[in-house]
Amino acid sequence: MKNDSSSSRRKFLQHIGATSILAAAAPLSSLATNAKAEERLLSYERKTSANDKIRLGVIGYGVQGHFDLNAALKVPGVELAGICDLYTGRIENAKELHGKGLFTTINYKELLDRKDIDAVFICTTDCWHARITLDALAKGKHVYCEKPMVYQISEGYPVIAAAKKSGKVVQVGSQRVSSIGYAKAKELLAAGEIGKLNMVNAVYDRQSSIGAWQYTIPKDANALTTNWDTFIEATEKMAFDAKKFFWWRAFKEVGTGVAGDLFVHLLSGTHFITNSKGPESIYSTGQFSYWKDGRNLPDVMSGVMQYPDSKEHEAFQLTLQVNFISGTGGQEVIRLIGSEGIIEVNGSNLTVKHSLMPQAPGFGGYDSLFTFSKSMQAEMQKEYEAKWTAEQRKRKTKEDIIFKALEGYNDHLDHITNFFDAIRANKPVVEDAQFGFRAAAPALACNESYLSKKIVRWDPESMKLT
Numbered sequence: 001m002k003n004d005s006s007s008s009r010r011k012f013l014q015h016i017g018a019t020s021i022l023a024a025a026a027p028l029s030s031l032a033t034n035a036k037a038e039e040r041l042l043s044y045e046r047k048t049s050a051n052d053k054i055r056l057g058v059i060g061y062g063v064q065g066h067f068d069l070n071a072a073l074k075v076p077g078v079e080l081a082g083i084c085d086l087y088t089g090r091i092e093n094a095k096e097l098h099g100k101g102l103f104t105t106i107n108y109k110e111l112l113d114r115k116d117i118d119a120v121f122i123c124t125t126d127c128w129h130a131r132i133t134l135d136a137l138a139k140g141k142h143v144y145c146e147k148p149m150v151y152q153i154s155e156g157y158p159v160i161a162a163a164k165k166s167g168k169v170v171q172v173g174s175q176r177v178s179s180i181g182y183a184k185a186k187e188l189l190a191a192g193e194i195g196k197l198n199m200v201n202a203v204y205d206r207q208s209s210i211g212a213w214q215y216t217i218p219k220d221a222n223a224l225t226t227n228w229d230t231f232i233e234a235t236e237k238m239a240f241d242a243k244k245f246f247w248w249r250a251f252k253e254v255g256t257g258v259a260g261d262l263f264v265h266l267l268s269g270t271h272f273i274t275n276s277k278g279p280e281s282i283y284s285t286g287q288f289s290y291w292k293d294g295r296n297l298p299d300v301m302s303g304v305m306q307y308p309d310s311k312e313h314e315a316f317q318l319t320l321q322v323n324f325i326s327g328t329g330g331q332e333v334i335r336l337i338g339s340e341g342i343i344e345v346n347g348s349n350l351t352v353k354h355s356l357m358p359q360a361p362g363f364g365g366y367d368s369l370f371t372f373s374k375s376m377q378a379e380m381q382k383e384y385e386a387k388w389t390a391e392q393r394k395r396k397t398k399e400d401i402i403f404k405a406l407e408g409y410n411d412h413l414d415h416i417t418n419f420f421d422a423i424r425a426n427k428p429v430v431e432d433a434q435f436g437f438r439a440a441a442p443a444l445a446c447n448e449s450y451l452s453k454k455i456v457r458w459d460p461e462s463m464k465l466t
């Protein structure tokens with residue numbers, strides 16, 4: 001892979017396909033710390049198809065609703081047509097940012113009834129995702145739904161079926177699957193750069209109150225300003241609780257904890273890079289380590305998943321980790337470990353390191369040999385040297401490589417562009433409902449496993465609990 005030949009470049013382009021990213025890996029420099037390492041820049045071009053106008057409605061205008069909309073408005077031809085949110089302060093904020101004339105509502109069905117809206121972003125609390133997706137598809141809208149696609153595993157099939165029946169585009173919002181770095185990792189893995197994959201370690205650690213979801217709660221938060229009675233229509237009847245509205249991720253009644261929030265990113269990334277359909281067994285354990293703020297889902301959690309032999313890949317294991325009080329200061333990394341090396345993916349950058357076994361088996365050193373009689377040692381040494389050449393006894397080396405995305409590169413914009421391109425060109429998205437569910441279901445199964453202390457069995461092909 002060192003010299004990115006035009007044929008491997010072509011191969012990469014094929015892999016990237018629908019995302020319209022072009023990648024070249026231009027050598028940057030040798031690294032001073034390691035004479036063998038090379039650094040390469042992942043460059044790309046973002047292409048958008050014809051600028052036909054697409055009118056967009058946003059449902060759920062909290063933090064991610066803002067980010068998703070801002071990205072969408074960078075895509076040529078996309079126009080904002082309306083915003084829906086339950087909290088009155090966010091409706092005010094929508095008008096302040098986009099003009100008094102903007103259509104706003106607290107009832108998402110009014111937004112879906114509008115004929116001038118082609119597509120919707122669903123950026124609500126997780127417990128609403130499936131219900132709004134079904135309603136939006138029934139009204140003929142294209143849907144970009146934030147991750148996790150569903151709040152409960154049982155909601156997955158109806159969403160997949162509705163997406164299929166509607167013929168509309170459905171993209172799930174795990175933007176990392178559109179990352180140029182993930183595409184490069186996928187290409188390197190498929191090319192055998194690290195030998196046979198046997199283990200993936202995926203980590204998403206944080207160390208801050210905001211990282212642990214303690215977002216600022218507005219002073220006017222109450223049952224009226226949040227339209228609490230509507231909010232809980234998707235879940236159980238509960239008395240107003242500002243934390244359950246604004247820190248919803250930490251509460252199982254409305255959110256999906258670190259598993260639905262962050263494991264799902266690690267799972268979608270792993271599935272994209274390995275082409276996997278998912279694991280067959282899922283075990284998870286959690287603890288309440290630090291954020292004793294009433295939350296009822298853990299702030300430290302690990303998952304272990306077994307991926308079976310399949311036509312996409314040979315068996316491998318996945319370990320997942322989220323630590324919200326991590327003395328690392330925070331990290332997000334997927335480590336793909338193979339028989340001949342490791343690909344470490346950090347955001348849109350990655351490093352490749354190799355370690356190759358010698359052809360000859362080990363002999364001497366930390367071995368039982370020295371415990372034998374001198375004559376036995378000598379005889380066996382002679383035989384070993386006669387059988388294996390010096391070359392066969394040596395570990396071969398292969399250069400490390402660092403790939404970096406261009407400064408300012410934005411996978412989120414690529415993911416959102418991919419959604420609008422799919423609508424315009426009637427082509428598949430990177431993360432359709434099946435892909436979204438195949439990442440969401442094992443993530444949600446981690447909560448089930450943690451709560452029941454049992455291994456969850458899953459059929460990744462049929463997407464059913466077994």
Ligand SMILES: NC(=O)c1ccc[n+]([C@@H]2O[C@H](COP(=O)([O-])OP(=O)(O)OC[C@H]3O[C@@H](n4cnc5c(N)ncnc54)[C@H](O)[C@@H]3O)[C@@H](O)[C@H]2O)c1
Nearest residue numbers: 060061062063064065085086087123124125126146147173
């Ligand atoms: N892709 C990513 O990297 C990423 C990052 C952050 C959040 N997210 C996802 O985005 C979604 C929103 O997260 P957030 O951080 O913006 O949360 P948030 O609490 O800031 O915003 C959620 C908004 O949804 C609104 N809402 C809830 N139910 C509604 C309903 N029935 N109708 C209309 N509005 C409703 C709430 O009023 C709130 O303003 C979640 O699913 C989350 O997992 C994705």
